[in-house]
Amino acid sequence: MVMGLDFDVVDLPAADYPEVGDTAPDFTRPLVNEEFWEDRSLASLTEEGPVLLVAHPMDGAFLATYVWNEIDDRGWANDVEVIGLSISSPYEHKDLLAERGEDARLFSDPGAGVAAQYGIERDLDGMTGVTEHRPAAFLIDEDQTVQYAWVAETWPDFPDYDAVEAAIEDL
């Protein structure tokens, strides 16, 4: 929720996304770390442990920056595999990781195909032809089952960080 504004923020249409108890759709995309990127599947990550999948607008948008700053401040990467997801290229993800996202990695999904799989696509007004990810967070366990799910309902909107943290603690 954006507080203190004397106008209405934009409501986003209802999203049909994987809910708690659903199997998180699998996908393969380039996964970027500080040193290189390579094709990885979500399943190859979850089989090693729970994953917090955080989708956000393109790297550089203030929303992406704020979300990563908060994730770093809360140190979630110490407790769970934190994996970002946006339409930005691997080069942009590497720049992001040089600044923030400590011990995190990011999937690059320029065609927003994963956004479609997860029901979190958003066509950008004023950026013709660009579809990106709605802000969203999915906590996915070793069985690839969704344990927590949140998708933005307004624009902008930020995850309920305390709720995500509680879900991580409940793993």
Added chain:
Amino acid sequence: MTDEPAITLYRLQACPFCERVVRKLDAYGLDYRSRFVEPMHANRDVVKRISGKRSVPAIVDENTGLTMSESGNIVEYLEKTYGGEA
């Protein structure tokens, strides 16, 4: 997805020397994993750690335990190891 290819190729996007190695890997039908690194040499510590140099292409072949760089060497190695008697 636990079956990871034995061969890992460290490569740079659009680098002709890397493509030369890719052609050879494809020609021999070898399964490999691509790891892309940055154009800036200084940012290629991962390649330096595995091969001792920051240059790409570099290849790690777990079938033989070999790590090497420079496309000429790699192509020659692939021919010798996977080229068969022909």
